Every structure is written in C-alpha cells, then in structure tokens.
Amino acid sequence: GQNIDQPTEMTATEGAIVQINCTYQTSGFNGLFWYQQHAGEAPTFLSYNVLDGLEEKGRFSSFLSRSKGYSYLLLKELQMKDSASYLCAVRGSYNTDKLIFGTGTRLQVFP
Amino acid sequence: DAGVIQSPRHEVTEMGQEVTLRCKPISGHDYLFWYRQTMMRGLELLIYFNNNVPIDDSGMPEDRFSAKMPNASFSTLKIQPSEPRDSAVYFCASTPPGTGELFFGEGSRLTVL
Numbered sequence: 001g002q003n004i005d006q007p008t009e010m011t012a013t014e015g016a017i018v019q020i021n022c023t024y025q026t027s028g029f030n031g032l033f034w035y036q037q038h039a040g041e042a043p044t045f046l047s048y049n050v051l052d053g054l055e056e057k058g059r060f061s062s063f064l065s066r067s068k069g070y071s072y073l074l075l076k077e078l079q080m081k082d083s084a085s086y087l088c089a090v091r092g093s094y095n096t097d098k099l100i101f102g103t104g105t106r107l108q109v110f111p
Numbered sequence: 112d113a114g115v116i117q118s119p120r121h122e123v124t125e126m127g128q129e130v131t132l133r134c135k136p137i138s139g140h141d142y143l144f145w146y147r148q149t150m151m152r153g154l155e156l157l158i159y160f161n162n163n164v165p166i167d168d169s170g171m172p173e174d175r176f177s178a179k180m181p182n183a184s185f186s187t188l189k190i191q192p193s194e195p196r197d198s199a200v201y202f203c204a205s206t207p208p209g210t211g212e213l214f215f216g217e218g219s220r221l222t223v224l
Contacts, residue, residue, distance in 0.1 A: 031211060042202060042215035043154070087154065097142045097211050098167060103153035 002026045004102035006088050011108045012078055020073045020105045022088035033099065034062050034073045035087040043087055046073070075107075083109045113137075115216035117203050123222045129191040132219045134203030135184055142206040144213065145178055145188050149199045160186065193223045 003025045012018040024032070031050040035043035049055055049064035049071060061074040073086055085104040092100060116135040124130055136143045144159040158168040160180045168178070175194070180186040190197055200220050204213040 033212070035213075042217050043213070044215070045212050048212065091211055097161070097206055098156065098159060099144070099211070099213060100156065101146075101154040 002090070002092060002100050004088055004090055004100060006086075006102040006105045008103070009106045009108070011110065014078055014080060014109055014111050016078050017074065017076050018078060018107065020075070020086050020088075020107065022071045022073070022102060024069050024071070024088070024090045024102075026069075026090050026092040026100065028092045029066060029090065031091040032062075032064055032071050033089040033091070034060075034071075035089060035101075037085045037087060037104065039084070046086075078109050080109050080111065083107060115203055115205055115214055117201075117216035117219050119219055120217060121220045121222075123224065124193055125224050126194055127192045128223075129189065130193045130197075130221060130223075132188040132201050132203075132221070134186045134188070134216060136186070136203070136205030137207070137214055138184065140205035140207050140214070141183075143180060143186050144204045144206075145186070146202040146204065147199045148202060148218075154202070157188070190221075193221075195223045198222050 005023045033048050034046040036046050037043040047062040049062050054063045059076045064071045085106045087104045088102040089099045118133045141162050145157040146154045148154045157170045158178045159166055163180045178188045200218045202215050202218045204215045
C-alpha cells in the first residue's frame with residue numbers, strides 16, 4: 001500500500017524558521033515533491049528530490065532520506081504570505097508519473 | 112502559455128443530476144491527471160492519461176464516475192448521477208514529458224445539494 005504522513009497544522013512567527021516533515025511508505029520510489037497551496041487556489045510546485053540530501057532554492061530547502069522514507073521542507077525568514085498548505089507527494093514507481101499526495105500541512109504565520 | 116484550463120470554475124447542482132467537468136491541458140504535455148480534493152481526504156488521484164490513453168483509473172470511486180480524453184487538448188470527467196458526497200474541488204493537472212512536475216488548473220468547485 002501507499003502511505004504519506006504529514007502533520008495537520010503548524011504555526012510559526014514571521015521571520016522564524018519552520019520545518020515541515022513528511023514520512024512515506026510506498027511500493028517503489030521515484031521522487032518526492034513539495035507543493036504549496038494557498039486557500040482557494042491550485043497547488044504550485046516548490047521542490048523535487050530524487051537523491052538523498054538537501055536541495056536549496058532561496059528561502060525554501062527540501063531534504064530527502066530514502067532509507068528512512070523521510071523528507072522535510074525547511075522555510076526560512078518566514079513571511080506572512082507563506083501561510084498556506086504544504087503538500088508532500090511521492091512518485092512511487094519508475095514507469096509512471098503517478099503522484100500520490102499526503103493530506104497536507106496547514107501553516108499559519110503570525111506577525 | 113495559458114496554463115491548464117478548467118471549466119466550470121463553480122457548479123452547484125442537485126442530487127441525481129449529471130455533472131461534466133472539462134479540462135484543457137498545456138500544449139505539449141503528455142500526461143493528464145484528474146484529482147479530487149476535500150478537507151477530510153486531501154488530494155486524491157482519480158485517473159490519469161498518457162498520450163490520451165487511460166493508464167490508471169483505480170482511484171475512480173465507482174461506476175458513476177467516468178473520464179475521457181478524445182484528443183491531446185481536451186478531457187472530461189463526468190459524474191452521473193451526482194450525490195452530495197461528490198461535493199469537492201476537482202483539479203486537472205498535466206505534466207511535460209520526463210519531469211513529473213504537475214501543473215494544476217484552477218479547479219472546479221462542485222456542490223451537490
């Protein structure tokens with residue numbers, strides 16, 4: 001079966017750093033994605049990891065450990081506009097583009 | 112490019128009515144996905160196509176749901192008859208060859224009374 005777990009909600013303060021964790025159990029693995037979704041809008045792509053390690057992109061970084069079935073999204077210098085849901089998604093096989101999503105982590109940033 | 116285009120953006124209908132949702136993927140993208148999003152279950156994959164061919168429809172809830180992709184620029188998701196539990200936001204997404212990065216449409220918010 002396929003299982004992707006994320007915390008349901010998190011809160012943080014403007015300017016701070018927050019880490020959103022994701023653990024997964026899938027039949028096969030061919031990449032992990034993070035998407036951002038503001039309320040009432042469509043998800044938008046943030047990052048992609050297929051090898052172990054850290055991928056940095058501006059204020060956002062994403063980490064992957066395939067042996068542990070674990071990823072995190074790190075958001076630095078938080079801004080109010082970062083208040084959104086963050087979705088972890090796993091592509092579970094080499095011969096498919098099928099992406100399975102976790103239920104998402106709703107992040108609220110306070111001033 | 113205009114991005115993935117979905118219609119209608121909002122639909123309110125009564126139980127038992129037929130609902131048809133439409134999607135135009137980004138030109139050149141070879142995969143098309145239909146997802147459903149609810150608060151309780153998050154984003155659920157319903158069905159996806161590769162080069163207009165349905166590849167995996169295991170996420171389609173039941174026979175009331177059907178999807179077609181008659182050509183590379185158009186897909187429909189049909190619910191007949193609709194039920195209140197079908198109320199959700201339905202997203203269409205497409206991916207370019209080789210990347211796996213999903214480009215989502217704005218979604219169709221369906222309310223079945």
